[in-house]
Amino acid sequence: MSKKEMITNALLNLFSLEDKVIVVTGGAGAIGGEIAKCYARLGAKVVVADFNEQMMAEIEEEISGEGGECLTVRLELPDEDSIRAAVDTVLEKYGRIDVLANVAGINKRMLMLDGAEETYDRIMGVNLKGTFLISLYVAKKMIALNETLPEEQKVRLSIINVASYNSVMMLGGVAVYGMSKSGVHALTRSQAIEWAKYGFRSNALTPGHIKTKFTTQLWNDPSLSGYLLERIAMNRPGYPEDMLGVAVLLASDASSYMSGQLCIVDGGCLAGGQPWDI
Numbered sequence: 001m002s003k004k005e006m007i008t009n010a011l012l013n014l015f016s017l018e019d020k021v022i023v024v025t026g027g028a029g030a031i032g033g034e035i036a037k038c039y040a041r042l043g044a045k046v047v048v049a050d051f052n053e054q055m056m057a058e059i060e061e062e063i064s065g066e067g068g069e070c071l072t073v074r075l076e077l078p079d080e081d082s083i084r085a086a087v088d089t090v091l092e093k094y095g096r097i098d099v100l101a102n103v104a105g106i107n108k109r110m111l112m113l114d115g116a117e118e119t120y121d122r123i124m125g126v127n128l129k130g131t132f133l134i135s136l137y138v139a140k141k142m143i144a145l146n147e148t149l150p151e152e153q154k155v156r157l158s159i160i161n162v163a164s165y166n167s168v169m170m171l172g173g174v175a176v177y178g179m180s181k182s183g184v185h186a187l188t189r190s191q192a193i194e195w196a197k198y199g200f201r202s203n204a205l206t207p208g209h210i211k212t213k214f215t216t217q218l219w220n221d222p223s224l225s226g227y228l229l230e231r232i233a234m235n236r237p238g239y240p241e242d243m244l245g246v247a248v249l250l251a252s253d254a255s256s257y258m259s260g261q262l263c264i265v266d267g268g269c270l271a272g273g274q275p276w277d278i
């Protein structure tokens with residue numbers, strides 16, 4: 001065996017996603033789209049679940065163009081009928097779900113004094129209730145499925161909830177978002193402890209400050225980007241591609257003994273940011 005083959009085999013044994021059925025909610029977005037494409041490149045059967053049908057079609061085309069496998073399903077969180085329909089469509093096609101990556105999320109920057117109940121309900125609804133309900137439905141389905149399967153074929157569901165810097169630290173203007181993402185952290189730990197007995201794991205992929213086409217404006221503002229960069233030890237924004245290593249780790253069996261963790265990918269932001277110049 002050549003050295004290259006040896007390395008390839010070792011990597012595949014540890015991190016293989018081959019034939020895993022992976023649902024990525026928010027898979028039409030900046031971070032979810034990169035994660036979905038990466039999973040497909042590593043051999044997974046990827047399901048992009050989102051309400052942005054045009055972007056879903058673009059991601060599907062990219063994945064199929066590269067020879068990967070991708071199914072798109074319309075999902076409108078936190079609507080229960082939509083969740084059931086989307087998950088049932090996946091199960092009709094593939095029969096199982098090995099990984100549920102809850103990436104869908106929304107934010108609206110506004111001060112609490114300017115906020116309204118409607119904003120609260122919308123953000124909490126998508127980010128927390130939506131993540132809670134789809135996880136619950138998938139977990140129930142996989143528990144029932146496992147009762148019919150022999151040990152070696154049982155689904156060992158890995159749930160990856162996308163949390164945020166704001167699960168831990170707050171910034172002005174994102175109170176409800178921070179509350180929802182703190183809730184996602186709590187939900188992740190609860191899923192880890194209540195569902196371990198079914199062989200399921202749950203971890204939170206926790207991005208810091210990520211530059212995407214939707215946050216470019218913020219990063220182009222010298223005072224805002226200066227404020228952020230001062231707080232990031234690595235002195236640069238994160239990019240969706242920076243999330244891929246941990247996304248693969250959590251989806252693969254390489255993380256078989258990890259559960260309930262906040263996996264922070266933030267360039268050293270929560271560690272304390274830039275040091276004083278001494």
Ligand SMILES: NC(=O)c1ccc[n+]([C@@H]2O[C@H](COP(=O)([O-])OP(=O)(O)OC[C@H]3O[C@@H](n4cnc5c(N)ncnc54)[C@H](O)[C@@H]3O)[C@@H](O)[C@H]2O)c1
Nearest residue numbers: 026028029030031051052075076077103104105164207210
């Ligand atoms: N961008 C950042 O700096 C950053 C930092 C920390 C955490 N996050 C989190 O990462 C995740 C992805 O963020 P992003 O920057 O890629 O945002 P994005 O807006 O590019 O992607 C979000 C995706 O979720 C989908 N979505 C929104 N509401 C939905 C609903 N009700 N039902 C179904 N799909 C819905 C959107 O259509 C979109 O495709 C979010 O959970 C976000 O909170 C982002």
